[in-house]
Amino acid sequence: MSDDSGLWLLAAGPAGATALYWALYRYYRNTDKSHAFERETAVEAKPVTGSDRKVDTVTGTQDKRIRGDNVREYRARVRRDSG
Template structure:
């Protein structure tokens, strides 16, 4: 029997052990689960009663008004403006 058998097994076990340690270290570093702020438990939210009114201003029923007053759908030159030749895309 060889005397290097124990060293070889330890070397082979070192790979998965170091990978596990690296994973756990990175997980703890980026997650910070022990240092994070628990919003639900540590924050007091004060609420107030909802106030307001539902006053009706103007009603359009059915298809009485088929167009929006002041639209510029038909006048495309008013809607689309030509860019100067030296101006690039915004």
């Protein structure tokens, strides 16, 4: 009597699971069809434009609050949407 007749059935489980995993991985990842941004996209760098203009200076302040804040006026901060 030979015990090799059922051995292929035991090997079919892990082999089938591996094949199914690989097929689903290839189907959802599409690694062979995906866009390779680093290789296929040309990025042209341009010089930075703008200006460095000083707006305001605050030094040595001792204020505990910011002028004009609306922390305690929650009805002014949160308005009901009319639309």
